[in-house]
Amino acid sequence: MFPRTLPQPEILSVDGLPTLRWGIIGPGWIADRFAAAFRHHTRQQLVAVAGRNLDKTTAFAGRWDIPRIFTEASEMLALKDLDVVYVATPHNHHFPDAMKVLQAGKHVLVEKPLALNAQEGAKLQQEARARKLFCLEGMWCDFTPKYDVLRQLLENGDLGDLHTLIADHGEYFTPDHRIFNPDLAGGPMLDLGSYLISLSITVAGSVPAQVLAQGQPAPGGVNGQASMLFTHHNGMHSVLNTTLFSRTPSGAVIAGRDATLSLNGHFYAPGDFTLASSEGNQLLHWKDKGGHYEQLSYEIEHTAWCIGQGLTESPIRPLETSLMTLSTMDNVRRQLGIVFNEERQD
Incomplete structure (x- = not known):
């Protein structure tokens, strides 16, 4: 039977979300949109960014008021006051960068695609499960009201x-x-x-x-x-x-x-x-x-909710x-x- 009305989207309440400390690896085009949604539409904390080009990374940090800048991701991942990292590097770097994040004991949100192939993706799944850490592919559309x-x-x-x-x-x-x-x-x-x-x-x-x-x-x-x-x-x-x-x-x-x-x-x-x-x-x-791209905020808040719930x-x-x-x-x-x-x- 044809519905009389469309369903209402189920949206998270921001009041129940933990405030997590985030880092970004890869200050490129999509990370810029991500950071804008992060700063303007969430209550999360953006505390660090890592990028190979110091000038580019410094400019990115200046735009989004990020206090710590690194040219080596490993140095950022050594921070104790860092909970979760968004990986926004080129596609062929998603797997190695996400693996570094997990091995450093941090939760990870990986810009889509999760990896180059299913074999790499399965390794990330295994690593996250073994370490009891949260891992998510940022297929941002899945988290929107639409x-x-x-x-x-x-x-x-x-x-x-x-x-x-x-x-x-x-x-x-x-x-x-x-x-x-x-x-x-x-x-x-x-x-x-x-x-x-x-x-x-x-x-x-x-x-x-x-x-x-x-x-x-x-x-x-x-x-x-x-x-x-x-x-x-x-x-x-x-x-x-x-x-x-x-x-x-x-x-x-x-x-x-x-x-x-x-x-x-x-x-x-x-x-x-x-x-x-x-x-x-x-x-x-x-x-x-x-x-x-403001609606990237939904995947950010969903990530925070999942981590707050202890989900992997x-x-x-x-x-x-x-x-x-x-x-x-x-x-x-x-x-x-x-x-x-x-x-x-x-």
């Missing part, structure tokens, strides 16, 4: 039997962007594609039973475009495309027997969506409060979900012949 409502609709069965997911994610990048750099695990898969594959796993609830993929190379030796068809155990098909060659609408449609959910604009970002009955005579509209994994995005995303990306990459430098045998 995605909370989406999950509730799926869990309630409001769309009926699911049959089709169609989604794309294409952006324009200048030739000097790191996404074209094979030494930084470039290509769309770990960046744009991870949102697509994560959404398909969220909707279907498991890794696909069958994966078919086609790709196209980009100059410089990285993959430039990938098209994927997933068949899931429940019979649902996911039709996905990611590209570095063109800016695409980057929307998504989740179609069930009873209703269709259309995510407008960038499906992974804060924004609006529409739920339409299959007969076409009933519509419900979700209007997002906006803010875009998030109930919203457990590491098993991250590993399913990585293993599916591994499958796609095998079909496309994408091998990252760190995976090559000498």
